Amino acid sequence: MHREDPQPDGITRFAAPAGGEAASTHRRSLRVGIGGPVGSGKTALVAALCRVFGPDMGVVVVTNDIYTTEDADFLRSAGVLSTDRISAVQTGCCPHTAVRDDIAANLDAVEALEQAHDPELVLVESGGDNLTMTFSRGLIDVQMFVLDVSGGDKVPRKGGPGVTASDLLVVNKTDLAPHVGADLAVMARDAAAVRADRPVVFTDLRGDPRAGPVTDWLRLQLAARRGARTT
């Protein structure tokens, strides 16, 4: 933030908050939105990403879900995130509004964590309302949408901005597919049909706790960001 010299009366004058207007390429961090229905595995994915990226680049997390000490304990006990690196935003019963229409509280939370920890990766997690979930580009740089196969293999066909417009579609809990009668090939085909060339990955966090396909994609995003900053 631009800060002017103290005035003769001792008052320091401040510029108004930049509010995301500052060119995102001047920022060190990559801000990543993680959306998807409740129970699809967002928090487990966040834990996986913290495990993979935390040691090298510092990760902070803003959560828009109803956040209890139990949730904090989950991340802390997994040894992936200290409590001072996670911030919970209250969304007034309208989680979608807080990440799309009125991102003020999320921006404040993100900026405070960035100021305190200077991370390279910022994860903003929200359950949103449903498949229409999408993050404002004023809040995040890229976004992923997490589905799980037990929601039914027809979900990608339904579309909605979360499924069609997210930068990465993650179909999680593939290990459950045989048990719930979900056809992964159908999900892949339907997702490809509504997503043009945007990528879709399939994950099973129980079999692959480091979420390989997601971390591979995220590495590319981080590299692209570093490239954009240095050119």
Place this chain on the structure above:
Amino acid sequence: MTDPDHATTTAALLLLADSRLPAGGHAHSGGVEQAVTTGRVHDVTSLDAFLRGRLSAAGAQAAAVAAYACRLAGHDSADGGDWRRLDDEVSARLPSPAQREVSRAQGRALLRVVGRCWPAPVLSWLGERPHHAVVQGVAVALTGGGTHDAALLVASASVTGPASAALRLLGLDPVDVTRLVANLAPDIDHCAAYGAEASAVDDAALLPAPALPMLDVLAENHARSEVKLFAS
């Protein structure tokens, strides 16, 4: 800038009053969530009583502050000392630390919007986290509104936001809630007139300090709640 005592309402001013203004207001219940959790507010009738109390205390106080800030924004001679004094006086009228924190969080969020939509040198005097009512008053001045507009905006917002929170928390009939607020309109107008009149003082220390301790208690208990859906 227009003469703050004789300004006319503009379309820009309506933006400030719009609940869709992206300044974080949607996530604040003004004590309603805690009042619902503790059973004090449970239906339209109890909500009506809560909102009347809120308007008479928090609403009237903030209306006077906003009107004062609106006038101060029109004074070219106002300096950092004047704005700091106003900031101190608002803090003194919010005995609950949670209330002060909420006021500053909302003030910062609104400042973010105002700084980009209506940039002006006066904003640099307010600090990074000014009180909400102060920014509201300055914003009204920058959009061409006057002291009465500022008081009306703030008096109205002091009940419409909490009413909407109650609607969400209790699943009330939205038309019932709107009718409740419509019936409050004369009281909101009265509160605005009071705020505008009470703001015509030379020193921020002379601004009125109506209070309702229950609002402070609710705010403190809310801040200590483990699970909360609203930020206040």
